[in-house]
Amino acid sequence: MTAPAVPADGGPGAVARPAGRKPSVLRQVLARPDGMAGFVILVVFTVLALVPTLLVGPLQTAVTATGPRLAPPSIGYPLGTDELGRSILNLTVHATRVSMVIGFLATIVTVLIGAVLGIMSGFVGGRFDAVTMRIADFFLVIPTFVLAIILTAIIRDVVGTGSTEILGIRLSLITIVIVIGITSWSSTARIIRSQTLSLKERAFVDRARVIGAGGGHIMRRHVLPNVTNLIVANAVLVFAGAILTETTLAFVGLGDPFQPSWGQILDAARQVGAPSLGAWWYFVPAGVCIVLVVFAFTLLGNALDAVLNPKLQARR
Amino acid sequence: MTTPDGVASAAALAVRDRRRWPLPKLADPTAPLLVVEDLAVRFRIPSGTVKAVDGVSFRMDDGEALGIVGESGCGKTTTALSLVHLLPANGTIKSGRVALFGIDLVPKTEQQMARYRWREISLVFQGAMNALNPVRRIRDLIAEPIEVRLGQSQDAARQRAGELLELVGIPAQRGTAYPHELSGGMRQRAMIAIALACDPAIVIGDEPTTALDVMVQAQILQLLERLRRDLGLSLILITHDLSVIAETCDRVMVMYAGRVAEEGPVRRVFMAPRHPYTQKLLSAFPNIRADRRTLEVIPGMPPDLRTPPPGCRFAPRCPAALPVCVEIAPSEVRFADGVRVACHLYPASDVAPVEPQP
Numbered sequence: 001m002t003a004p005a006v007p008a009d010g011g012p013g014a015v016a017r018p019a020g021r022k023p024s025v026l027r028q029v030l031a032r033p034d035g036m037a038g039f040v041i042l043v044v045f046t047v048l049a050l051v052p053t054l055l056v057g058p059l060q061t062a063v064t065a066t067g068p069r070l071a072p073p074s075i076g077y078p079l080g081t082d083e084l085g086r087s088i089l090n091l092t093v094h095a096t097r098v099s100m101v102i103g104f105l106a107t108i109v110t111v112l113i114g115a116v117l118g119i120m121s122g123f124v125g126g127r128f129d130a131v132t133m134r135i136a137d138f139f140l141v142i143p144t145f146v147l148a149i150i151l152t153a154i155i156r157d158v159v160g161t162g163s164t165e166i167l168g169i170r171l172s173l174i175t176i177v178i179v180i181g182i183t184s185w186s187s188t189a190r191i192i193r194s195q196t197l198s199l200k201e202r203a204f205v206d207r208a209r210v211i212g213a214g215g216g217h218i219m220r221r222h223v224l225p226n227v228t229n230l231i232v233a234n235a236v237l238v239f240a241g242a243i244l245t246e247t248t249l250a251f252v253g254l255g256d257p258f259q260p261s262w263g264q265i266l267d268a269a270r271q272v273g274a275p276s277l278g279a280w281w282y283f284v285p286a287g288v289c290i291v292l293v294v295f296a297f298t299l300l301g302n303a304l305d306a307v308l309n310p311k312l313q314a315r316r
Numbered sequence: 317m318t319t320p321d322g323v324a325s326a327a328a329l330a331v332r333d334r335r336r337w338p339l340p341k342l343a344d345p346t347a348p349l350l351v352v353e354d355l356a357v358r359f360r361i362p363s364g365t366v367k368a369v370d371g372v373s374f375r376m377d378d379g380e381a382l383g384i385v386g387e388s389g390c391g392k393t394t395t396a397l398s399l400v401h402l403l404p405a406n407g408t409i410k411s412g413r414v415a416l417f418g419i420d421l422v423p424k425t426e427q428q429m430a431r432y433r434w435r436e437i438s439l440v441f442q443g444a445m446n447a448l449n450p451v452r453r454i455r456d457l458i459a460e461p462i463e464v465r466l467g468q469s470q471d472a473a474r475q476r477a478g479e480l481l482e483l484v485g486i487p488a489q490r491g492t493a494y495p496h497e498l499s500g501g502m503r504q505r506a507m508i509a510i511a512l513a514c515d516p517a518i519v520i521g522d523e524p525t526t527a528l529d530v531m532v533q534a535q536i537l538q539l540l541e542r543l544r545r546d547l548g549l550s551l552i553l554i555t556h557d558l559s560v561i562a563e564t565c566d567r568v569m570v571m572y573a574g575r576v577a578e579e580g581p582v583r584r585v586f587m588a589p590r591h592p593y594t595q596k597l598l599s600a601f602p603n604i605r606a607d608r609r610t611l612e613v614i615p616g617m618p619p620d621l622r623t624p625p626p627g628c629r630f631a632p633r634c635p636a637a638l639p640v641c642v643e644i645a646p647s648e649v650r651f652a653d654g655v656r657v658a659c660h661l662y663p664a665s666d667v668a669p670v671e672p673q674p
Contacts, residue, residue, distance in 0.1 A: 203446035207510075210402060210439065211461040212430045221460070225451040 028307040035303030041296035045289070049100040052093045059094045059260070060086040070272070073281050080281035083272045091260050092285045098261040099243055099293070102176055106242035109181030111235045114188025119219050119227065121189070122196025133193070136186035144183045148245060151179045152254045172256040176249055180242045188234050195227050229308035233301055240297035247290055262286040339417055340431060347418030349550055350376040350399075350518060355412035357391070357398050357574075364622040368394045368407070370574040373648075376518070381544060381551040383561030383582065385597070386571035387618055392554045395571070396520045400437050401429045416517075434461050438516040440507050442523040447507060448495040454506045455481070455491030461513040480509040484539060501532035505539065512543065520552045525560060537564050558601045562586055570594045573618050573629035576648070580655030590657045593630045628660065636661060 029035035048055065058064075065085035073080045079088040121132040139147070155175045199205065200223070208218050249255060250263025257264070265286040269275070274282035339345065357369035369391040376382050384392045398409050399421065414421040416436060421429070438461075441447040448457055458480055459473035468476070478488035484505040495503055504524060511519050521540065525533040541564055543549055553565055561568050562582060569579040570593065578591040589595045599612045616633040619625055625632060631641035641660050649663075650656040 203441065204449040207441060207447045208449075208460065210400075211434050211464055211510075213460065213464045217464065221452070221456075222449050226449070228451075 025304070025307055029300070029303045032303045032306065034299040035307075038296040038299030038301075038303065041292055042300065045096055045100060045293055045296075048093050048096040050097075052097055056087070056090045056093045060090050062086075070274075070277065070279050070282070072279075079285050080279070082268065082282055088265075088281055088285055091265055092262070092289060095260040095262050095265055095286065096289065098173065098256075098259050099246060099263075099290075102173055102180070102246045102261070103239050103243040103293075105174075105177040106180035106184075106246070107235050107239045109177055110184045110238045110242065111188055111231055113181060113185035114234070115192050115224075115227070115231050117185065118189035118192025119196050119223050122193035123200055123215065123219050123223060129193075132189070136189050139183060139186040140190075144245070145248060148179050148183050148249060149252065149254065151182060152176065152249060155179060156254075170256055170259060173259065176246055176255070179249070180245050184238060184241060184245070188231075188238065191230060191234060192227050195230055196223055199223050199226050229304075233304045233308060236297050236301040236304060240294040240301070243290065243293055243297075262290050340419060340436065342419045343416075344418030347415065348375055349378050349380075349417065351413070351415040352395075352399070353413040353415075355395065355398065355414065356410040357394050357403065357407055358410045359404070359407045361406065361622075366621045367624060368574050368621060369398065370624070372412075372571070372574075372576055374569055374576070374579060376550055376552070378517075379544065379548050379550055380567065381553060381565040383553045383555065383565035383568045384571060385555060385558060385561060385568060386577075388556070389618060389621075390571045391574040392571055393522055394574075396522060396552055396554055399520070400433050400439070401426065402433075402439075434465050434516065435514045436516055437518045437520065438511040438514065440504075440511045440519060440521045440524045442526055445495065445500075445503060448503060450495055453492050453494060454498065457495075458491070458506065458509045458513055461510065465514050476513070477509070480512055481506070483512070483543070484509045485535075499532075500528055501535060504528060504532070504536050508536075508539065508543070512547070512549075515547075516549070518550045518552060520554070522554045523556070524553070525555070525557070533560070540564060558586070558598065570597065573624060574621055575629060576656075576658060577630065578655065578657045578659075580651075580653070584653050584655050590651075590655060590662060591630075591659050592634050592636045592661070596635075628658075 023031075030039060052059070060066075062084045065081075067077050067081040067085040067087060069081065069085050070083050071077060071081045077087045077089065079092065081087055082091065117132050117136070121129040152175060155178060156172065159171055159175060205218055205222055208222055213221070246255075246261060247263035247266070250261050251267045251270070253267060255261055255264045255267065263286075266283050269279070269283040269286075272279075272282070274280075352375070353373050355369055355372045356367070359366040359368050372391070372395055374382065384395065386392050394403065394407070397403055398407070399414050401409075401421070401424070403409070409422055412422060416432065419432075421432060424432070448454065455474055455477045458477035459470065462468050462473035462476050463470060466473075474491075478491055481488050481491050486502055486505055486509070490498070490502075495506070498506065508519075508524070524540070525536050528536060537560060540551060540553075544551055551564070553561065555561060565582050567580060568582045568585050570577045570585070570591065572593050577593045578585055578589065585594060586598065589598055593614075596612065596614045600614060602611060614633055619629055619632065625642065627640070627642040627644050628634070628637075628646050631637045634641065638660055644660075646658045646660045648656045648658045651662075
């Protein structure tokens, strides 16, 4: 990544703006090299996830596979083939969608649960706070992955593994989304709660109360806008974590065999014994994708944090 | 709403109009605006009970501005906040009567008070930056009480917020600004706009000009003065600054240690203070016309209100204290010129006709 495409704002040039308004958060993030790098990587992967068929053709299956078995990269198959003769490039690109969709949905679920419970427990306090936070603590101390495996098995038992679809997403993927949501909301809730606790004591909350605003109104209109930056910064990191969790679950065989994800590919490679056969092309592309996406989210999260956190801004 | 450059009679008109606005159902249209009788407020603290306000009485008429002065901790803010039940959790109104339009507010429950708070009595807080939510546009902050209290739609409330901004001297377009984008004076103007949002009869200003520079202070006071004239508002102004009171108020109430020392028309009280505490307080304030001189200080400290002295509470610091002062609390004496004083130097029998308390 060379010089950022967006002119760097916030310097002396910003003074000319009316009312001295700061450039938008997105612009500020993109003005930073790490923010720009993360953003570009994510745009690339989003395109892969949106139009995989356009780029590498329809998803190849055991039936439609045409290539040689477990062949190293060649002109026809730039990333080689798997044990069924499917193009690894084709698989990896198609897997992007599943990984990204799960990451996205799981982030929404996590942040929703975390923000709602965090704000409520910070604001309402008392017994509600105590109970919610003990539950959050429970999820924090239990090793996430172990819990996720157990939960996946249980939920799958309850809702079944059939090919039922909700909004075009297979039930087994929804299961994974729910599992990730359940296991990762607690840290978000804790962060939001601590911020809410300090916001609650600010004079403007008292003023709103004097005016006659109820708790719900104050939480929605006064507390929520004040924690939005925290929620956004946290969501970016949750996204990365969700993709990792999905990968790991798929790797231990809890994914959906009919919809390839990066974890699924890694699992398949392990089952075939690709590492010992020297078939590096089987698992390296998926691994690189995972690392790149998680890295991009981390970069973006750091950039957001630096832009949104006034304390870090002062130190710069 | 009358025009900003209303003529002299506009004030009287506005005051009369105010009574035609929807009053609370129980209101007695002929009753005085606000009558406070024998108000007593207690604070429970771990080391005892603080008698923060003890037997305070006063009366306000439509369109009047009352200033409350006194040292820190003399019960100014407590008196004002107890009118609308906004005392801290450990404070209670022990006794007394707060009659707004003849309706006693003291026995009202929290839910019933909601009807009167902001719609009849609203507040301008000190320190506008803390009382404004930093991430919300001031337009929405002003619209908030209109939506919450009067149940109007967001659009209608925003429209009204724009009008209110114009009224306090901020262009309506600036309503989209965030609090940090406004100057201190403009923030205080926005706070006043919030207080006016529901057309209250009384606005309580708790040190509304503290922490502003003198030029801005003058502007804010002018604004309050103009609003009072145009809207027929009544003001309760709490301040340490005697010059603010001299400039804006009709009547002044000097408080000491939770009691009223002297109350009356500003001119009378400031020109000819009768209570020794008022005299001391005034001589502790710089006078621009007087020669340069050392300001007087009042020796000693205000009494501990957990165990106030039995007699006059100012007696231990009073230069004119009589033997009776430390034993018996003086009762209020009303003079013919409308000033009432609680001091043994003015025995009730010496003063001509003593009017009964309103």
